[in-house]
Amino acid sequence: MITINEHYLKLQASYLFSDIARRVAAFQEAHPDRQVIRLGIGDVTRALPGACIDALHRAVDEMAVDATFRGYGPEQGYAFLREAIARHDFQARGAEVDPDEIFISDGAKCDTGNIQELFATDCRIAIPDPVYPVYLDTNVMAGRTGEFADGRYQGIVYLDSTRDNSYVPDLPKEKVDLIYLCFPNNPTGSTITREQLQAWVDYAREHRALILFDAAYESFIRDDSLPHSIFEMKGAREVAIEFRSFSKSAGFTGTRCAYTVVPRECTAYTRQGGKQQVHSLWNRRHCTKFNGVSYPVQRAAEAVYSAEGQVQTRELTDYYMGNAALIAQAVQELGFHFVGGRNAPYIWISSERDSWQFFDQLLNEAGVVCTPGAGFGRCGQGYIRLSAFNSRENVVQAMERIRRALT
């Protein structure tokens, strides 16, 4: 008899986005004349940069001719892309990362979801709250948690990110082995300073722990004092893996390209304490379960690093950050406590009431869709997330409507 992985049964059904869709649909039905503005989703809305479009067309033309056709590429990605990434995203900032430490993939969701396979099932896992749900769900599926009770899975060390710690979690009091960090944070938009991040690296070195650093939103950092990569920190190469994505930096959510950095020194251990190179484990997983990213897509990602591509992607993120500034300004004028919006495309707003109540008020009175913070973890209760991913016109109108509704 074929039996299932029963850990899947522990997963809580994610009602968040279906609940949102249901409430929005009901509102639209009741008010067919009112145009709803969606500031809930974390999906980009603007066209791909011209440099990427040109690179895609050129690569497609190569695929049309036998002589330049490309079949299977290296599972880890083409050298042209890995070299461009190492040079521009790391070496240019003083972070030592070599091209062969970069693994190209089709998404940071896949990478952050798959990485846990390399580690023992009884590792003690630390996960921020609130945070992107993939870290938690993939560990539930792998059997690293107990049942769900009182809004949390047993066996996970939750790293509370609250107003009290300015949304940057404190070092855990208990010993943990695998630590997820995400900065600029999704959903709070909060950032971590060099000193704070160095403290996490030092913790990991002291406890032989490993940090999984999700930097999918680093391209929105505007404050020069903030680190873009954990590999700007001293000693991080032994204890950290970093995830990056072209989804938000270059509008690739529908095009699909991301990458993971695993330094050669990055170390995990056998139960007996024998050192194991995480790079070779990840390489083995990548080669066994993945066949590389679409060739035209890798050429499009390479074009992000051209002179033209750098100007265009900066213009793209600047546009969204212009939206974020407008949202932040409006929220501040309305007197809400909030964080984010300065170095991240998300604004995390304390509503001082139930997340869903505030969601309903904004929908019904302003026709604006947000994301209730409770969907990102227990610490998200009482908050909502507004996203800067929309057109300027829609953002201006949405904030004007919210202003009118709440004053």
Added chain:
Amino acid sequence: MITINEHYLKLQASYLFSDIARRVAAFQEAHPDRQVIRLGIGDVTRALPGACIDALHRAVDEMAVDATFRGYGPEQGYAFLREAIARHDFQARGAEVDPDEIFISDGAKCDTGNIQELFATDCRIAIPDPVYPVYLDTNVMAGRTGEFADGRYQGIVYLDSTRDNSYVPDLPKEKVDLIYLCFPNNPTGSTITREQLQAWVDYAREHRALILFDAAYESFIRDDSLPHSIFEMKGAREVAIEFRSFSKSAGFTGTRCAYTVVPRECTAYTRQGGKQQVHSLWNRRHCTKFNGVSYPVQRAAEAVYSAEGQVQTRELTDYYMGNAALIAQAVQELGFHFVGGRNAPYIWISSERDSWQFFDQLLNEAGVVCTPGAGFGRCGQGYIRLSAFNSRENVVQAMERIRRALT
């Protein structure tokens, strides 16, 4: 201390393709004037069909304009592609498969590698020998095997595919829960009849087992009596999952698109015998760990089903099957026992000596690269695989060289 998944340490280093590369490099250095012809790899060599190229360009143009830009798509794939697949690949052959039972992915390697996550770690697994190594390696990584000894992993039920059973394994004598089948087979090129496949379906129904049917090479079937899909068999919808790919049918090895069919009736069980819908488990995995296939690539896959695309992809597989016929004819004339080449792009040749010895002879005396069968399992010892994926000119020349070397 961060500890590793020690099951990874059981994996045998795959020396197959690096060994081949090393031997070819040594030969080239010793004979710089001789041109080596590669009939070892399973990678396509011809340009993408024109219909796919046109669709890619059109989709890229859509991504260049805000109004038609696409961000995140459905994790399961766009309806336009799922509907085309259901209609053309299944319903047209009388197999009942609905669009929402089709999950679009970036590769059959990923899907055949990831599917085992849904099942308990103590399932009894049956895997053909010889076969594509991903089925075995991903189960080793998940801890479903013991150590490697005498050329095999303990705890796996190997399904021997030999000359005695015409390379179609017999039903296992022991009870198994999860059965991998691959037809047309990689590496042997053998096919399964309707009666044989029905017997496997009946076995699975009787024992509440599940069949993972890899049909990545179905587009090379030319014999009308052979089944293309396991869902042409009676009762298969309750006990089978099928994997398909555009890699070989439309030359997508570098473009990346595939799909998996999980019927709604397909059932697995809790330890207590409670029924669980495999469709909902796979959907949960897909949504949690995957973000969908690149939009232009899905449009290219859709174009495979256009009238033009159907003609072009048939022309593409016919070309390779023309190569296969030439290889089969030459091998037959040389007096070797072989299988495949009639409904598959691979020819599996019994060399009646060590695989690597024959490899060396073909390389040194004919300048032709094959794949030693021993790389696909213990039953592959004594065999080599020749692939039809090359230009007609190269195939003609390779077989002429082999003829001269061996006669």
